[in-house]
Amino acid sequence: MEISQQVFEMVITLEGRLGFRCLLLSLLLFAAWEAGSGQVHYSVPEETKHGTFVGRIAQDLGLELAELVPRLFRVASKGGGDLLEVNLQTGILFVNSRIDREELCGRSAECSIYLEVIVDRPLQVFHVEVEVKDINDNPPVFRVKEQRMLIYESRLPDSLFPLEGASDADVGSNSILTYKLSSSEYFALDVKTNGGDNTQIWLVLRKSLDREEAPEHSLFLMATDQGKPELTGTVQLLVTVLDVNDNAPSFEQSEYEVKIFENSDSGTILIRVNASDRDEGENGEVSYSFNSLVPPTVSDQFRIDTNTGEIAIRGNLDFEKVNLYKIHIDAKDKGHPPMAGHCTVLVKVLDKNDNVPLITLTSISLPVREDAHSGTVIGLVSVSDLDSGANGQVTCSLTPHVPFKLVSTFKNYYSLVLDSALDRESMANYELLVTARDAGSPSLSTTASVSVEVADVNDNAPAFEQPEVTVFVKENNPPGCHIFTVSARDADAHENALVSYSLVERRVGERALSSYVSVHAESGKVYALQPLDHEELELLQFQVSARDAGVPPLGSNVTLQVFVLDENDNAPALLPPGPGGAAGALSQLVARSVGAGHVVAKVRAVDADSGYNAWLSYELQPAAGGARSPFRVGLYTGEISTTRALDEADAPRQRLLVLVKDHGEPALTATATVLLSLEDSGQAPKASSRASTGAAGAETAFVDVNVYLIIAICAVSSLLVLTLLLYTALRCSAPPSEGTCGPGKPRLVCSSAVGSLSYSQQRLQRVCSGEGPPKTDLMAFSPSLPPCPVAADTGEHQDLNDDHCSKVSVNFHNYQLIFILKCYCFPQVSIYSLLFLKI
Structure with a gap:
C-alpha cells in the first residue's frame, strides 16, 4: 500500500509534463499488479444449491466491509459466467446458479473457476480460485441400448467376443466402472484393465451352442461406478446363433x-x-x-x-x-x-374292376314350366358298362330331395320325370346328379349332371311391405313435391315381375284425387300436384295400385294416409267488437271509481292454425311518450283490467294497442285498438232520459230473449233425445248397413296450462254414401301438444272458437249462449248442440 501511495504522488508531480505520460501509464499498471499479486483458494462441490456459502472473500482479502461499496467492489469471472456472486453487505462469496462440473470442465481431472476481484480508489486486483469438486451425479452410459452379436453354433467353448463398454462423465473414483453379466449357462464375462481407462470387455463362450435348441440368447450387461451412492447402467446383449450343417434329414x-x-x-x-x-x-x-x-x-x-x-x-x-x-x-x-x-x-x-359305367342323356326337354303336372317326362337316361358279370350290372340313381325321379322303362334305360309340383320362386334351377354304379367289388360309379331350369308363370301378385303407410307432409308444399315412394316386389321373373303403379281414383270432397296427387308409373314416386292446406285438408287417404305385366296381370293395393302438418301460415284474426264500438276498434266506458283488478274490456281473437300455431297470447303495447298506463291485459285471456285505482290525473280517453301473437315459428301477430272513456261516477245521473229509456228497453229485451232461449233449449234438447232414441232403436233392430258412417269426433287442441281454449281448425273430408263400409274419422295431430288449459278463476272460461261450427251467440247478464251447429253423418239427420258458457 505504501509503494502504491508513493507512485501515485510521483504521478501527480509529473502530471504536467508531456514527456512523462508513457511513464505514468506504466507506473499505474505496475501499481495495480503489485496490489493484486495475492491469490485466495476456495472449493465447492458441484450441483450445490443457490446461496451455498463458499468463503468470506472480503475478510480473506483484507478488505473492510464498510469500504466495499464506496470502493466499487466487483467480481469478474473468467469463463464462469454468473455462477458465483458476492454479498456486498456481508462480504461472503456464495453460489449464484447451478454449477455442473461436467459441463464446465468436461472430463478434466482439475476444474476451477477463476475470479478477478477489483476495487477502486485506489485500484486493487485480487485473484481468487474456486475449485469445483466432482460428485457422483452421472450414471454409466452405454452408447446403444442393445448390442447384437452373431455366433456360429460350431464355435468352441472359451471363444472370446469383444463387447463395447460404458462411459461415465464423472472423474476419479466416480468414473471407475465394474461390469457384471446376467446369469447364463452358455456365456461368462472377462474384463481386462491395461492401466488408466483402457478396459477391455470380452464375452466368453462357456458351453457349445445348439441353434436347434436355442436360436437366440438374451443377456444383460450392467456397469456400476464406485461413487457414493453407486450408479449403474445396463445394455441388452442379443446373441443370435448361426446354423451349421450338423443334422441329417x-x-x-x-x-x-x-x-x-x-x-x-x-x-x-x-x-x-x-x-x-x-x-x-x-x-x-x-x-x-x-x-x-x-x-x-x-x-x-x-x-x-x-x-x-x-x-x-x-x-x-x-x-x-x-x-x-x-x-x-x-x-x-x-x-x-x-x-x-x-x-x-x-x-x-x-386287382380292380377297371371299367366304369357310362351314362348317356338324350331327349332333354328344357326349361320346365313351374305349372307342369306331375309325371311330365323331362328326358331319357341310358347306362352301359364294358365289364361283364357282376362288374357289368349297373344301377342308376338320382340326387335325393329333388322334385324329379328316375323311372325304369327297359334294361339300363330310364325316364327322367317330374315327381312333385314346382315353384320357381322357391327354386329357379335344379342341378340333378345321375349316378350309375356297377356291382363289382369294389364297385365303380360315374355321374352325369343335368341342369334343369324352371320357367316362370305369373302366379305371384306384386306385394307391398305394409298394407298401410302413414306419411307426414308439411302444408304449403311446392307443386310437384315428392312426398313418398311406394315399392312393391314381385317374386316372378321377367315381364311377370315388371311392376307399374297407378292411383285408385276416388273423390276427395268435391274434387278428384288425381287433382291432389299423382304417382309415377315406373318408379312409384308419389307427388303432390298442388300445395296442401292443413286448414282445408288434414288427412288425404288414398290407394296406390301395383300391377305386373304378366298374362293375366296380377296386382295389389297399398293405402297411403297423408297427414298434412300445420305450419304457421295464418295470423290471428280479431273478432268484431261489441255493439257501440267503432269500426276496427273496441270502445268501452269506464267509471273512474273502479278499483285495481277490475276487468274493463276483453279482446277476442281466433287463429285458423292448430296446436302451438293457434295458441294466442296478448300483450299491451307501451303508450306514446313512455307514460305508464293504468291498465294491463291478461297474457292468455285478453281481458283488460286496471292495475290501480283510477284518479283525476288519468286522461279521460285511453287508447290501448293490444298485440295478439301466436306461438308459431315465426310468430304472426295482429293488433287490436281499444278505446276506453273514463267518466266520473257522479256523471251517471246526468245522462239523458233517452239513455235511461234505452237501458230499460234493453233490460226488457233481455228478459224476452231469456224466455226464448229457455224455450229453444228445451226444444232442441227434446229433439236430440228423441233422435238418439230413434237411431239406437233402428241400429239394434236392423242389420248393419254398409252405407252408414259413424259420427265425426271433433278434436280439442289444448294450447297451454294457462292458454286460450280453442278447437283446432280441422276440416275432415268425409264422404257418406250408401256404398262401402263406414269410414272412421282420421285426424292429423301436431306433435308435442301442450296440456289442456285450466282457468285461473272458476268464474272465468277461455275462448272457444271452432270454424267447423256455425254458431250464433246471444249475450245476457253474465252469460253467453252459443248455438253451435255440429254435423254428424246420421241418415238424413242433422243435430244442433248447445254450449252454455259464463263470460
Missing part, C-alpha cells in the same frame, strides 16, 4: 406301405414322403431321389418329385405282371458336406 417312418389299383391313371400320386432337417437355410433344404440301387422296372413305372417327395405313377400298372414294388428313397440336404436320410416305400398293386 430324417423321415417320419423308415418304411411306408402303399396300395393302389391296377390301371390307375398316369400321374396318380401314390404317396408323399416327407423328411425334416433341423438345420436352417441351405442346411435344412431337402431334395428327394430314388436310390442308385433301384432297378429299371421301378424307375420306368414311377417318378418322384425332388422338391415335394411326391411319388406318382409314370406307366400302366398291371396286377397280373407285377403286384409288388420296393422303392428305396434318399433325402439329401444342401449343406457342405451334404447329409442324407433313407426310407423304403412298398407299393402293392390291387
Whole structure:
C-alpha cells in the first residue's frame, strides 16, 4: 500500500509534463499488479444449491466491509459466467446458479473457476480460485441400448467376443466402472484393465451352442461406478446363433406301405414322403431321389418329385405282371458336406374292376314350366358298362330331395320325370346328379349332371311391405313435391315381375284425387300436384295400385294416409267488437271509481292454425311518450283490467294497442285498438232520459230473449233425445248397413296450462254414401301438444272458437249462449248442440 501511495504522488508531480505520460501509464499498471499479486483458494462441490456459502472473500482479502461499496467492489469471472456472486453487505462469496462440473470442465481431472476481484480508489486486483469438486451425479452410459452379436453354433467353448463398454462423465473414483453379466449357462464375462481407462470387455463362450435348441440368447450387461451412492447402467446383449450343417434329414417312418389299383391313371400320386432337417437355410433344404440301387422296372413305372417327395405313377400298372414294388428313397440336404436320410416305400398293386359305367342323356326337354303336372317326362337316361358279370350290372340313381325321379322303362334305360309340383320362386334351377354304379367289388360309379331350369308363370301378385303407410307432409308444399315412394316386389321373373303403379281414383270432397296427387308409373314416386292446406285438408287417404305385366296381370293395393302438418301460415284474426264500438276498434266506458283488478274490456281473437300455431297470447303495447298506463291485459285471456285505482290525473280517453301473437315459428301477430272513456261516477245521473229509456228497453229485451232461449233449449234438447232414441232403436233392430258412417269426433287442441281454449281448425273430408263400409274419422295431430288449459278463476272460461261450427251467440247478464251447429253423418239427420258458457 505504501509503494502504491508513493507512485501515485510521483504521478501527480509529473502530471504536467508531456514527456512523462508513457511513464505514468506504466507506473499505474505496475501499481495495480503489485496490489493484486495475492491469490485466495476456495472449493465447492458441484450441483450445490443457490446461496451455498463458499468463503468470506472480503475478510480473506483484507478488505473492510464498510469500504466495499464506496470502493466499487466487483467480481469478474473468467469463463464462469454468473455462477458465483458476492454479498456486498456481508462480504461472503456464495453460489449464484447451478454449477455442473461436467459441463464446465468436461472430463478434466482439475476444474476451477477463476475470479478477478477489483476495487477502486485506489485500484486493487485480487485473484481468487474456486475449485469445483466432482460428485457422483452421472450414471454409466452405454452408447446403444442393445448390442447384437452373431455366433456360429460350431464355435468352441472359451471363444472370446469383444463387447463395447460404458462411459461415465464423472472423474476419479466416480468414473471407475465394474461390469457384471446376467446369469447364463452358455456365456461368462472377462474384463481386462491395461492401466488408466483402457478396459477391455470380452464375452466368453462357456458351453457349445445348439441353434436347434436355442436360436437366440438374451443377456444383460450392467456397469456400476464406485461413487457414493453407486450408479449403474445396463445394455441388452442379443446373441443370435448361426446354423451349421450338423443334422441329417430324417423321415417320419423308415418304411411306408402303399396300395393302389391296377390301371390307375398316369400321374396318380401314390404317396408323399416327407423328411425334416433341423438345420436352417441351405442346411435344412431337402431334395428327394430314388436310390442308385433301384432297378429299371421301378424307375420306368414311377417318378418322384425332388422338391415335394411326391411319388406318382409314370406307366400302366398291371396286377397280373407285377403286384409288388420296393422303392428305396434318399433325402439329401444342401449343406457342405451334404447329409442324407433313407426310407423304403412298398407299393402293392390291387386287382380292380377297371371299367366304369357310362351314362348317356338324350331327349332333354328344357326349361320346365313351374305349372307342369306331375309325371311330365323331362328326358331319357341310358347306362352301359364294358365289364361283364357282376362288374357289368349297373344301377342308376338320382340326387335325393329333388322334385324329379328316375323311372325304369327297359334294361339300363330310364325316364327322367317330374315327381312333385314346382315353384320357381322357391327354386329357379335344379342341378340333378345321375349316378350309375356297377356291382363289382369294389364297385365303380360315374355321374352325369343335368341342369334343369324352371320357367316362370305369373302366379305371384306384386306385394307391398305394409298394407298401410302413414306419411307426414308439411302444408304449403311446392307443386310437384315428392312426398313418398311406394315399392312393391314381385317374386316372378321377367315381364311377370315388371311392376307399374297407378292411383285408385276416388273423390276427395268435391274434387278428384288425381287433382291432389299423382304417382309415377315406373318408379312409384308419389307427388303432390298442388300445395296442401292443413286448414282445408288434414288427412288425404288414398290407394296406390301395383300391377305386373304378366298374362293375366296380377296386382295389389297399398293405402297411403297423408297427414298434412300445420305450419304457421295464418295470423290471428280479431273478432268484431261489441255493439257501440267503432269500426276496427273496441270502445268501452269506464267509471273512474273502479278499483285495481277490475276487468274493463276483453279482446277476442281466433287463429285458423292448430296446436302451438293457434295458441294466442296478448300483450299491451307501451303508450306514446313512455307514460305508464293504468291498465294491463291478461297474457292468455285478453281481458283488460286496471292495475290501480283510477284518479283525476288519468286522461279521460285511453287508447290501448293490444298485440295478439301466436306461438308459431315465426310468430304472426295482429293488433287490436281499444278505446276506453273514463267518466266520473257522479256523471251517471246526468245522462239523458233517452239513455235511461234505452237501458230499460234493453233490460226488457233481455228478459224476452231469456224466455226464448229457455224455450229453444228445451226444444232442441227434446229433439236430440228423441233422435238418439230413434237411431239406437233402428241400429239394434236392423242389420248393419254398409252405407252408414259413424259420427265425426271433433278434436280439442289444448294450447297451454294457462292458454286460450280453442278447437283446432280441422276440416275432415268425409264422404257418406250408401256404398262401402263406414269410414272412421282420421285426424292429423301436431306433435308435442301442450296440456289442456285450466282457468285461473272458476268464474272465468277461455275462448272457444271452432270454424267447423256455425254458431250464433246471444249475450245476457253474465252469460253467453252459443248455438253451435255440429254435423254428424246420421241418415238424413242433422243435430244442433248447445254450449252454455259464463263470460
